[in-house]
Amino acid sequence: MANNVIQLDRIFAALADPTRRAIVMRLCDGEASVGELADPFDMALPSFMKHIHVLEMSGLVQSEKAGRVRTCRLRPEAMVGAEDWLQHQRAIWEARLDRFEAYVMKLKKEKTERPAPKRPSAPKKGKA
Amino acid sequence: MANNVIQLDRIFAALADPTRRAIVMRLCDGEASVGELADPFDMALPSFMKHIHVLEMSGLVQSEKAGRVRTCRLRPEAMVGAEDWLQHQRAIWEARLDRFEAYVMKLKKEKTERPAPKRPSAPKKGKA
DNA sequence: CCTATAGTTAGCGTCATGGCTAACAATGTA
DNA sequence: TACATTGTTAGCCATGACGCTAACTATAGG
Structure with a gap:
């Protein structure tokens, strides 16, 4: 219950940043490494990583590390909460x-x- | 363009707070004065007013003052942006x-x- | 006119956010 | 083994968010 609320907090907060929305949009096209994701942005990696972390905390993004590469993918189920x-x-x-x-x-x-x-x-929303 | 983006920022940020979401929910039931809105919350009025202000900046809420009473109502068109x-x-x-x-x-x-x-x-992955 | 009501303004404290650099893993590769 | 790549950790700074109190303005009502 309260947990859900907090998750809504996090999802909306995560989406309130244009960098993070761009990351989400990018991930809609398929999974990507942190480096690939960071590339378009004029931002130091540690700063960028914080965004990734916020997205992970919100549940919108999931990542795992293989070798020295961390691969991120979208978890669109998380978005459903906000949408609903x-x-x-x-x-x-x-x-x-x-x-x-x-x-x-x-x-x-x-x-x-x-x-x-x-x-x-x-x-x-059957257009009542 | 950039204006829309900023508005999205504001809308998502506004919705990232449970107090503000509660206000929005309340306003779905019909317009209300600041006092009525503030009543359920254990919060000093000035603090509460800040939430109202954030909601207004996001475009989600509109208010006007008549006499000494400020009446707030929802502007659901604003929500459509986020939903879309x-x-x-x-x-x-x-x-x-x-x-x-x-x-x-x-x-x-x-x-x-x-x-x-x-x-x-x-x-x-593109970027072979 | 006087008082209670309804908001508002000003100012403060604390914590979170979003950015940086510098230095440190850890893993591939030559 | 040495080097380059890819993240990660630590720490700093500026700004903004969110809460408070105190004092103020402006109406409504008696």
Whole structure:
């Protein structure tokens, strides 16, 4: 319970940094060594490693060392927690909103369908 | 561009705090004054006001003052940015996962004896 | 006018974050 | 064995986050 909350804290905090979001994006393309990940960034390695560490603490990233190379990969399950929280809030909001206002609906129409996740637990927000 | 990124920073950072998430949840139920919002929290008002301010800077919350009462309401459009980012990453991940599975299928077809890893890893790291 | 209510401003302490350098493993490779 | 690569540890600094109290402003109500 409280554990979950803390994990949400960590996930959102991890994603609040552009360097770390970039790392996550990069890892969506496949696993990579620390060196490969660090390459695009103009940052000393120890600083960079701290970001990796924050991502690992959040559960978003997992890494293991083979020889002298540490390989990192994404753990997208972790992201689901944050995603669900957001979707849940919006669901509540929209339910409430339906009683008297419609402008967010218009907003969402402008957004026109982001792709429906095929993730099992996705509530699918069936566009009520 | 960079502006969006900064806004993402702020939104995720705002959501990284349990007090602020609780405020957002509360506001999903409808607008409320600062005092009403602060009531459940064992926190001095000035501290609490900082949270409100962070939420406003992130765009998640909007407030206006009438008389001596400041009323806050949610601006869920702001949340959509974060939600989209997460969904987008997961979409990329899943697309990659599909490619990977296809790759493994191919591998298995070519070398019938090779076992498929249960966990996705990069089919090929660019940067040979 | 006087007082209670509702926020606000100012200022402080402490800890976390994000960056750095320098020096140290540990592992491949010639 | 010696050298280069790849991370890692330790320690420093500046800034920001998050909490507090005290004192202040501005309305609402009696």
